Each structure stands twice: as structure tokens, then as C-alpha cells.
Amino acid sequence: MSNLSTYVVQKRATTGKGAARRLRVAGNVPAIFYGAGGENILLTVNEKTFRKHYESVGKTGVFKLEIEDGGDKKEYNCLVWKVVYHPYKKQITHIDFLGVDLAKDIKIRVPLVITGTSKGVKLGGRLEVYREQVTILAKPLALPSQIVIDITNLDINQGVQVADLTLPEGVSAYYDTNFAILSILPPRNADTDASEADK
Secondary structure, eight states, X not given: OTTSOEEEEEEOOOOSHHHHHHHHHTTEEEEEEEOTTSOEEEEEEEHHHHHHHHHHHTTTOOEEEEEXXXXXXXXXXXXXXXXXXXXXXXXXXXXXXXXXXXXXXXXEEEEEEEESOOHXXXXXXXXXXXXXXXXXXXXXXXXXXXXXXXXXXXXXXXXXXXXXXXXXXXXXXXXXXXXXXXEEEOOTTHHHHHHHHHO
């Protein structure tokens, strides 16, 4: 665990819209830390340093969150849980940090990344994607940043369901029903050609 990066933030005492506005004017962002033990701590985060940190760890990278409170400092194993952006300005308006127990599984959504060009598409078929993310279950240090799906060998009328995903060791997909993620559909004119042939 010594190789985990550390990100330093300050404990925040003030609340309310006015206080949050003053923070943002100064280049800071109001945030909250939700501890694994149930504690909630209000924070002040520098937006510029956070952006650099977030580029490094993403949503699934565990790091040490060091909370400074006057002369006191406390560290927590943590994930960036949620980042809220202004609807039209390039500005972060709020951040949620989530404390994690490294020995316990956590449930989180990660993006699906599709690679390759399927055999079916080369024959004129159409790639139809139904899900762009999937919920996984794993211990925090085993969380992947994404799940890759190689569709190179898929033919027309074939697809991928959540149970078909190739997942890293220690990672499982979390679902109740084995839902479809993507399909290779026949060409758009295939149904028309078939109906014309039946006449």
C-alpha cells in the first residue's frame, strides 16, 4: 500500500451557497469525504491540483486522501466517487470522495471499450451497442479503469452479453439478468430483400 499516491485537502468549516461561491472564486471546490466507517467530512479542494490528480487516478484508482485540519492530519484509503461540473462553464462545482476498506468488495460502474472490426460488419452488418458501462464487483485495488470487448470474431446475428465479458482476476460483473451489451445486426436492406423474395 506504500505505493499509493497521496492527495492533500483541507477540512472545511463553512457551508452554504455563499461560502461555496467564495471557494470557487478563489479557485477551490467544495467537496465531501464519505468515510468507510460512516463519517462525513466537509473539504476544500484546489481545482487545479485536483484536475491533475484525477487525470492520474480516474474513478477506479485508490489513493491516500490526506485531510489537514489545522495542525492535525489524517489519511484515508479513497476513491474519487463523483465529480460535478458546471452545466456550461469548464468548472468543477463539487467533488465526492469515498473512503474504502481494501479488504472488502466495492460495487462500481466502469466504461466498456470496444475494439476491432467484426467479421459481420465487414460483410455489411451493423454494430448496435446497448450498454456503454457495466457494474462490477471487486476489491478496491483490483478495480479496472475499463472493460475491453474485442468484437473482431463476431459475425452477423452474433453479440455479447454481460456473462460473456472477459474480466480481470478478482473482478465479477454485477447483474440480475444476463443482458445484451452489443449485437451485429444484418444489413438494413436484408429484411426488405427477404420479403421481396417471398413474394
